Amino acid sequence: MTFLAHSNLPHLFEVLKLAGYQCIAPQVRDGTIVYDILDEATQLPQGISDQQSPGKYRLTQTDNRRYFAWANGAEALKPMTFAPREVLWQAKRDEQGQLQFVESRLELKPLAIFGVRACDLAAMHILDQHFAYNTYADTYYNARRRQLLFISVDCSHPAPTCFCASTGDGPMANSGFDIALTELDDGFLIRTKSLQGKQLVEQLPTTEATTFQLSQANKQHEQAVAAQTRSLPSHYLKDSLFANLEHPRWKEVGARCLSCGNCTSVCPTCFCHTETEVAELDGKSSAHYRQWDSCFTLGHSYMHSDILRKETHLRYRQWLTHKLGSWHDQYQRSGCVGCGRCITWCPVGIDMTEEATVICGGQG
Numbered sequence: 001m002t003f004l005a006h007s008n009l010p011h012l013f014e015v016l017k018l019a020g021y022q023c024i025a026p027q028v029r030d031g032t033i034v035y036d037i038l039d040e041a042t043q044l045p046q047g048i049s050d051q052q053s054p055g056k057y058r059l060t061q062t063d064n065r066r067y068f069a070w071a072n073g074a075e076a077l078k079p080m081t082f083a084p085r086e087v088l089w090q091a092k093r094d095e096q097g098q099l100q101f102v103e104s105r106l107e108l109k110p111l112a113i114f115g116v117r118a119c120d121l122a123a124m125h126i127l128d129q130h131f132a133y134n135t136y137a138d139t140y141y142n143a144r145r146r147q148l149l150f151i152s153v154d155c156s157h158p159a160p161t162c163f164c165a166s167t168g169d170g171p172m173a174n175s176g177f178d179i180a181l182t183e184l185d186d187g188f189l190i191r192t193k194s195l196q197g198k199q200l201v202e203q204l205p206t207t208e209a210t211t212f213q214l215s216q217a218n219k220q221h222e223q224a225v226a227a228q229t230r231s232l233p234s235h236y237l238k239d240s241l242f243a244n245l246e247h248p249r250w251k252e253v254g255a256r257c258l259s260c261g262n263c264t265s266v267c268p269t270c271f272c273h274t275e276t277e278v279a280e281l282d283g284k285s286s287a288h289y290r291q292w293d294s295c296f297t298l299g300h301s302y303m304h305s306d307i308l309r310k311e312t313h314l315r316y317r318q319w320l321t322h323k324l325g326s327w328h329d330q331y332q333r334s335g336c337v338g339c340g341r342c343i344t345w346c347p348v349g350i351d352m353t354e355e356a357t358v359i360c361g362g363q364g
Helices: 006-018 118-131 139-145 195-201 211-226 238-242 249-256 262-266 312-331 352-359
Strands: 002-005 022-029 032-037 048-053 056-061 085-093 099-103 111-116 148-153 179-184 187-192 273-279 285-292
Touching: 002 006, 006 022, 006 111, 006 187, 006 195, 032 056, 118 139, 118 148, 118 312, 148 195, 179 195, 179 211, 187 195, 187 211, 238 312, 238 352, 249 312, 249 352, 312 352
Parallel strands: 022 111, 111 148, 148 179
Antiparallel strands: 002 187, 022 032, 048 056, 085 099, 085 285, 179 187, 273 285
16 A cells, blocks of 8 residues: 655646646535536645535535535436436428427546545446346446546544445545545555556655554544444345335334435436426427436326325335335445435435334344
8 A cells, every 4th residue: 555645635636637637526506515627736625524414414624634524415326327317309390391300419528526425325226237238238327327437535533424334335445536635634556457547656755654644544434433423223224115115214204304305316326307398489309408417306107197105104115115125136235335315415314214213123
């Protein structure tokens, strides 16, 4: 393992640019941390700390010299591959009045995503299984996915809403990255997973990691795990959830839920979407859009002239039983990676770990 001093961090972005990558990295925007194009290291959220709790998120400036002394913001990797809204094809009339269908073409450039957390890498693996590995792989997802280089940063300051340790998806990244960083007070320990990542790191002014630095990293990881007080009652909740479909807690949480869809928007693994046609006023063309949807909307369960889940508690039940239960049949694991975003960004502070524990009786 090698070490890169904070003062040498700009060299990493120079190496990425020379290799043809556009760098996307976390930055402060509108009171939260989002991914955006990064031109220089000074744009990173150095000295930023976050306060998260159910229904609450705040950023504060501190004297800390670290760039990653905060937990995840609202935005995950999902928009990088599964676009919130995109045109899949257009229908146009030719001079003879016949309809012609034209598939949309993506113009992409290689992207290096800097600062990815372990939970989001785990979520990307789940999305890969859904969009990329099936018989009918998604062309648009795959095209974007192939352009990505991941530079992860181990989470040292998990939020009170985080529970990735209980799902086995963090706080340290073990797979899915090209380059992984562990931030210490004066710089980053570096490890690589791919040949491409190794070749990039070889161009950096690194030094050999010391025994003391490795000891610091191990201690930091243990503290990050111990700091997480929330957890799901088990890795496998499918049987317990489906055995309790009539539990009174469903209606109780339904009375609090606003059906706003915030949880599904910030969730790094939710992939529900709808498709719609948008016609031009001249009647000569229309565009076929795919855009994010949520199982909390009325229209999501509209089938054969009827809405199957008219009441909010039924929509919450659908979301939780699918996310924590039936995903095991599809992907051999839960659909939750423990990022805690659904807890932080729920306007009324609904905590899925609490609801799952009550409904399952504390048993997996």
